[in-house]
Amino acid sequence: xxxxIEYDRRKGLINLTTFDDSERSNAENRRLQIxxxxxxxxxxxxxxxxxxxxxEALRRTHRRYFESLRTLTASGSDAVASVDKR
Amino acid sequence: xxxxxxxxxxxxxxxxxxxxxxxxxxxxSPNESxxxxxxxxxxxxxxxxxxxxxxxxxxxxxxxxxRPGKSTRSIMEKLNxxxxxxxxVQDIAGCRxxxxxxxxxxxxVALIGxxxxxxxxxxxxTKPSYGYRAVHLVPRISGKLVEIxxxxxxxxxxxxxxxxxxxxxxxxxxxxxxxxxxxxxLLSLSSALKGFEDLEYxxxxxxxxxxxxxxxxxxxxxxxxxxxxxxxxxEQCHELMxxxxxxxx
Numbered sequence: 001x002x003x004x005i006e007y008d009r010r011k012g013l014i015n016l017t018t019f020d021d022s023e024r025s026n027a028e029n030r031r032l033q034i035x036x037x038x039x040x041x042x043x044x045x046x047x048x049x050x051x052x053x054x055x056e057a058l059r060r061t062h063r064r065y066f067e068s069l070r071t072l073t074a075s076g077s078d079a080v081a082s083v084d085k086r
Numbered sequence: 087x088x089x090x091x092x093x094x095x096x097x098x099x100x101x102x103x104x105x106x107x108x109x110x111x112x113x114x115s116p117n118e119s120x121x122x123x124x125x126x127x128x129x130x131x132x133x134x135x136x137x138x139x140x141x142x143x144x145x146x147x148x149x150x151x152x153r154p155g156k157s158t159r160s161i162m163e164k165l166n167x168x169x170x171x172x173x174x175v176q177d178i179a180g181c182r183x184x185x186x187x188x189x190x191x192x193x194x195v196a197l198i199g200x201x202x203x204x205x206x207x208x209x210x211x212t213k214p215s216y217g218y219r220a221v222h223l224v225p226r227i228s229g230k231l232v233e234i235x236x237x238x239x240x241x242x243x244x245x246x247x248x249x250x251x252x253x254x255x256x257x258x259x260x261x262x263x264x265x266x267x268x269x270x271x272l273l274s275l276s277s278a279l280k281g282f283e284d285l286e287y288x289x290x291x292x293x294x295x296x297x298x299x300x301x302x303x304x305x306x307x308x309x310x311x312x313x314x315x316x317x318x319x320x321e322q323c324h325e326l327m328x329x330x331x332x333x334x335x
Contacts, residue, residue: 009253024132024154032125035158036118046159051139051152061151061182061242064249072250073327075243 002027007046087119108172128155131179134230150181180233184242188287216262217276282315
């Protein structure tokens with residue numbers, strides 16, 4: 001699956017659009033359209049395409065786009081604690 | 087505009103044209119033509135990127151998360167930060183694999199290295215980049231570089247913490263700047279994680295040898311150190327949370 005992410009570094013995730021694997025070209029065109037529009041309006045959001053087998057996988061490998069700093073920090077301890085279970 | 091599309095595919099701009107585009111991007115406030123040119127350049131990495139992801143998926147049965155093209159903002163920041171040319175940026179396209187621990191990381195890095203024998207390997211575990219630890223392999227596929235990041239789950243947690251801190255507090259945090267306490271705490275966390283992972287790795291190696299009487303004491307000592315390292319890491323995470331709340335209040 002292809003994920004088009006619009007992300008404001010301060011505010012967090014603005015929008016997430018999902019595309020099928022077969023729609024790469026559409027996704028790239030859409031990414032460019034959004035970026036050009038943001039540029040015309042003088043807005044500095046990040047617009048990026050990511051690919052993953054599922055949204056769940058994406059949220060695991062790119063948590064920055066989906067979680068707050070507090071949640072990420074708290075999860076640091078959880079991640080270490082969970083090592084016991086391996 | 088570079089690389090205007092033709093029915094048979096994209097035109098190939100010269101290296102000089104691409105680097106001149108990079109020079110313009112460095113100045114900030116790119117115009118539409120430059121954004122389109124950069125997008126074309128980004129898309130030129132697609133075949134190489136797809137080949138890398140497909141190889142990892144098919145030959146290693148892993149599911150990397152891929153980034154077919156680095157964001158414009160990240161490219162511009164990198165050009166300014168590292169004083170490099172656009173054609174020298176080696177992570178325009180890339181993918182990320184997160185594995186459980188260092189034993190798994192060693193294995194996956196070796197396997198990926200076997201698939202792409204000419205890939206350069208940047209081992210940030212021994213030489214962290216401002217605290218960032220991971221292993222990056224960068225194969226060249228049909229003249230295009232693709233960056234493969236292999237992180238353990240703990241290296242990944244740290245990486246995400248650092249990136250998010252840079253997003254919401256100060257972008258310089260990722261590169262040694264930003265508020266002293268945040269930066270120092272992240273470095274300290276990185277060091278604690280390294281200690282933890284090194285111990286875990288040594289325990290795993292010992293267990294592979296079989297727990298014989300003569301190494302039982304050593305194993306117990308390692309496990310006690312591991313518990314202390316975990317506690318230290320949890321405390322530092324808590325301190326970081328408290329500090330972040332103070333900074334943002």
